[in-house]
Amino acid sequence: MGDTHRNQHFASFIKKQFPKIKSVLVVADGKGGLARELARQGLTVRVIEAKPRFKWHDRYGIKYQRGWFTREHKVTEDLIVGMHPDEATAEIIIAATASRKPWAVVPCCLKGEAAKGVLCFKGWLNKLRSLARNQTVLEWQLPISGKNVVLYHK
Numbered sequence: 331m332g333d334t335h336r337n338q339h340f341a342s343f344i345k346k347q348f349p350k351i352k353s354v355l356v357v358a359d360g361k362g363g364l365a366r367e368l369a370r371q372g373l374t375v376r377v378i379e380a381k382p383r384f385k386w387h388d389r390y391g392i393k394y395q396r397g398w399f400t401r402e403h404k405v406t407e408d409l410i411v412g413m414h415p416d417e418a419t420a421e422i423i424i425a426a427t428a429s430r431k432p433w434a435v436v437p438c439c440l441k442g443e444a445a446k447g448v449l450c451f452k453g454w455l456n457k458l459r460s461l462a463r464n465q466t467v468l469e470w471q472l473p474i475s476g477k478n479v480v481l482y483h484k
């Protein structure tokens with residue numbers, strides 16, 4: 331169980347760091363909490379989640395897609411983000427880089443193809459940074475318990 335305020339804090343961070351964006355792709359949103367926070371702040375949101383655990387209908391400002399996000403997905407929104415997105419973590423960074431879009435992730439578990447051979451969380455952060463090629467990758471800590479490091483590129 332993660333910090334119950336994690337999506338609220340991440341949404342505030344996103345609004346502050348990316349003040350000009352209008353649309354956001356939220357990957358691996360679980361119960362849909364981050365999408366709701368971002369929509370509440372006036373953004374147009376698309377969610378791609380493999381196993382949605384929320385009421386399955388589009389609502390004002392949010393479009394839901396059930397599916398497995400990979401690096402092959404084209405990012406059409408202004409920004410792509412993921413909170414504790416497990417196997418999608420590296421995929422978000424790689425897809426964003428290919429589409430030349432800004433991104434922000436809060437990594438947690440060492441999961442997915444890119445995590446193979448990575449032994450610890452510090453190594454995972456380094457691996458994720460390396461996937462962004464020559465981009466400047468910034469880092470911030472959200473005021474939440476549990477995994478709280480945001481890696482992001484503006």
Ligand SMILES: C[S@@+](CC[C@H](N)C(=O)[O-])C[C@H]1O[C@@H](n2cnc3c(N)ncnc32)[C@H](O)[C@@H]1O
Nearest residue numbers: 358359360379380381398399413414416417418
């Ligand atoms: C640890 S949960 C976190 C969910 C949510 N972000 C939260 O903070 O509660 C990880 C979620 O990622 C989803 N997921 C993992 N890999 C995915 C992928 N490649 N594409 C879409 N969803 C994925 C899982 O279905 C699961 O809901």
